[in-house]
Structure formats: structure tokens, C-alpha cells
Amino acid sequence: MSKEVSNGVHHPATKRPPMPSPLRNSKFFQANLRILVTGGAGFIGSHLVDKLMENEKNEVIVADNYFTGSKDNLRKWIGHPRFELIRHDVTQPLLLEVDQIYHLACPASPIFYKHNPTIKTNVIGTLNMLGLAKRVGARILLTSTSEVYGDPLEHPQREEYWGNVNPIGVRSCYDEGKRVAETLMFDYHRQHGIEIRIARIFNTYGPRMNIDDGRVVSNFIAQALRGEHLTVQAPGTQTRSFCYVSDMVDGLIRLMEGDSTGPVNLGNPGEFTIMELAETVKELINPAVKVTVVENTPDDPRQRKPDISLAKELRVGAQGQPPQGPPSHGGRLQVPPRLPRRP
Numbered sequence: 001m002s003k004e005v006s007n008g009v010h011h012p013a014t015k016r017p018p019m020p021s022p023l024r025n026s027k028f029f030q031a032n033l034r035i036l037v038t039g040g041a042g043f044i045g046s047h048l049v050d051k052l053m054e055n056e057k058n059e060v061i062v063a064d065n066y067f068t069g070s071k072d073n074l075r076k077w078i079g080h081p082r083f084e085l086i087r088h089d090v091t092q093p094l095l096l097e098v099d100q101i102y103h104l105a106c107p108a109s110p111i112f113y114k115h116n117p118t119i120k121t122n123v124i125g126t127l128n129m130l131g132l133a134k135r136v137g138a139r140i141l142l143t144s145t146s147e148v149y150g151d152p153l154e155h156p157q158r159e160e161y162w163g164n165v166n167p168i169g170v171r172s173c174y175d176e177g178k179r180v181a182e183t184l185m186f187d188y189h190r191q192h193g194i195e196i197r198i199a200r201i202f203n204t205y206g207p208r209m210n211i212d213d214g215r216v217v218s219n220f221i222a223q224a225l226r227g228e229h230l231t232v233q234a235p236g237t238q239t240r241s242f243c244y245v246s247d248m249v250d251g252l253i254r255l256m257e258g259d260s261t262g263p264v265n266l267g268n269p270g271e272f273t274i275m276e277l278a279e280t281v282k283e284l285i286n287p288a289v290k291v292t293v294v295e296n297t298p299d300d301p302r303q304r305k306p307d308i309s310l311a312k313e314l315r316v317g318a319q320g321q322p323p324q325g326p327p328s329h330g331g332r333l334q335v336p337p338r339l340p341r342r343p
């Protein structure tokens with residue numbers, strides 16, 4: 001049976017993992033690892049593709065429907081012999097031969113998923129990718145989210161916490177969708193022996209966020225650059241923790257390569273109020289702009305900060321040694337707990 005560890009809790013698989021295609025071991029078949037990245041044209045996905053493509057033993061296939069992602073994010077790889085790009089919506093089955101699947105596809109910005117609810121993407125998309133993993137014996141990693149904790153009653157959030165989620169709220173297509181996706185992953189693991197990995201991603205920022213993405217870091221920066229008011233949604237005392245995208249990508253790859261199924265929190269434990277973030281962006285970019293408190297929706301989580309002890313222990317987070325290649329940012333998954341201030 002599978003030797004994977006699930007957060008110290010036993011989730012025995014009833015079957016051995018499906019066998020990869022015998023062609024993989026054929027002497028005429030190249031030994032490259034073939035990796036599918038769903039949502040690979042998006043913000044985190046495209047950075048993940050960049051990192052995977054650095055390894056000459058990897059072949060990368062991206063499937064994306066470009067609802068929030070963009071071909072532009074992958075421009076440098078188009079035409080590369082180890083790279084393939086497919087316009088595909090994961091709510092439809094996908095037939096490929098791959099060894100690993102990074103399943104990221106899902107709009108992650110609240111304004112996008114409230115406009116076009118993501119429950120089908122999360123449920124049917126994950127089911128389709130699990131079907132693919134089962135057929136070809138691939139290992140599959142799901143990017144779940146800190147939103148599975150809802151408006152948390154425990155702080156910081158540990159993986160053992162089951163969350164406080166409104167099943168009929170405007171965010172439920174995303175948070176409940178990801179919760180069902182996690183359920184499907186564990187059902188396929190226990191029933192079919194699929195090798196699964198689950199990352200719970202906390203707020204992440206960095207280059208290639210859409211300028212009109214609606215998420216707070218890109219919003220404030222764009223507003224400050226345009227000389228507009230920084231719109232702090234009420235009350236402004238709600239907190240978030242922000243992780244730089246390259247650190248997130250390192251964590252995802254280490255989790256995929258390791259032995260733990262997860263779920264594992266990936267993020268930066270440094271915590272800000274949104275008002276503090278606005279003041280910092282204002283000070284760094286445009287001290288002349290005003291900070292205005294605007295209306296908010298009732299289900300906006302009031303506090304969020306990951307407990308990353310498990311990531312550290314499993315060496316997918318801070319202080320861990322990467323399984324391959326040199327660590328970026330000194331091997332730490334964290335960035336400093338406060339954004340740098342002007343001298």
C-alpha cells in the first residue's frame with residue numbers, strides 16, 4: 001500500500017497506487033518526467049511552469065482556458081520542445097499520458113469567482129483530473145486554499161482545524177468548492193490508492209497578478225500608481241498574511257516531491273491588518289493618496305494567518321532543505337513579516 005503520511009492520521013489506501021504506463025520504462029522511451037499543470041497560464045501557475053522548465057528532465061504540459069490566465073505569462077516557453085500549451089477547460093475530461101499533475105485551475109480572486117462561481121471548476125475539474133491520475137498512475141497535487149478555514153474561530157490556523165464556512169455565502173463556490181475538492185482527493189486516495197498531495201495556499205503576491213485582479217495587494221498598488229484612493233474594505237482591522245510567489249512555488253514543488261499527502265498550509269505567517277497594508281503601500285508608492293474605508297461583504301474572513309509548523313517539519317516550508325536544486329531566498333518559505341519601509 002502507499003507509504004504516504006497524512007498529517008499523522010491514518011488514511012489507509014485499499015488498493016496499491018495505479019501502475020504508470022509500462023511505456024515509461026521502455027528502453028526506447030525517454031526518461032523525462034511529463035508534468036501537467038492545470039491553470040498553468042495563471043499567476044502562480046506560470047511561475048510554477050518557469051521553475052519546472054528549469055529542470056531539463058521535465059516536460060511540461062499546460063492546460064488553461066484563459067478565463068483569468070494569459071498566454072502572455074508563458075510567452076517565453078511557447079515553441080520550446082519540452083513545452084506544450086492546450087486551451088482546455090478542466091470541467092471537460094482531458095486524455096493525456098503524464099507522471100505528475102499540478103492541479104491549480106480555478107479563478108482565485110474573489111471578484112472573479114463571485115462573478116462566475118467556481119463550484120463546477122472545483123468539483124468537476126478535480127474529478128476529471130483525479131480520473132486522469134487514476135488512469136495513468138500519476139501523482140496529483142491540488143492547490144487548495146486558506147479559505148477552507150472560512151471565517152476562522154481558531155488563530156493561527158492549523159491543518160487540524162475544520163473551519164467555519166458559510167455554505168450558502170457568496171464565497172462558498174470557492175471555499176466549499178475547494179473543501180469538496182479535498183474530499184474527492186482523499187476518497188480517491190483511500191479507495192483507489194492514488195498518490196495525492198494537498199497544499200492550502202494562503203494569500204500570495206508577486207509579478208503577473210492581473211492589475212485589475214481585485215486582490216488587495218495588486219489593487220492597492222494599482223490605485224497608488226494611478227493616484228486613486230486606496231479602498232480599504234470595512235472595517236480594515238481584518239488581517240491577512242502575504243507570501244511571495246517564488247516561495248510559494250518552491251513549497252509546491254517540495255510538497256509534490258515529498259512523502260506527505262497533506263493537507264499542508266503554505267504561506268507566510270507574518271500578519272498585517274488591511275489598514276496597515278494600505279498605509280505601507282501609500283508610504284512606499286504615493287504618500288499623497290488617500291485611504292478610504294468602503295463597504296464590505298459580511299463573509300469576509302476577519303483574521304487569517306497560517307500555522308506553518310507542519311510545512312517546516314515536512315521541509316516544505318521555512319528551514320527545510322529542498323529535495324533538489326538550490327534553495328531560493330535562503331531556503332526560507334517566508335518573506336519578512338513586514339513589507340520593507342522607506343529609509
Ligand SMILES: O=c1ccn([C@@H]2O[C@H](COP(=O)(O)OP(=O)(O)O[C@H]3OC[C@@H](O)[C@H](O)[C@H]3O)[C@@H](O)[C@H]2O)c(=O)[nH]1
Nearest residue numbers: 108110145202203214215216219231232233238274300
Ligand atoms: O481593494 C481591496 C481589496 C481587498 N480588500 C480586503 O483585503 C482582504 C484580502 O482580500 P483579497 O481579495 O486579496 O483576498 P482574500 O483573502 O479575501 O481571498 C483570497 O484568499 C486566499 C486565496 O485562496 C485567494 O486568492 C483568495 O480567495 C479582504 O479583507 C478584503 O476585504 C480591501 O480592503 N480592498
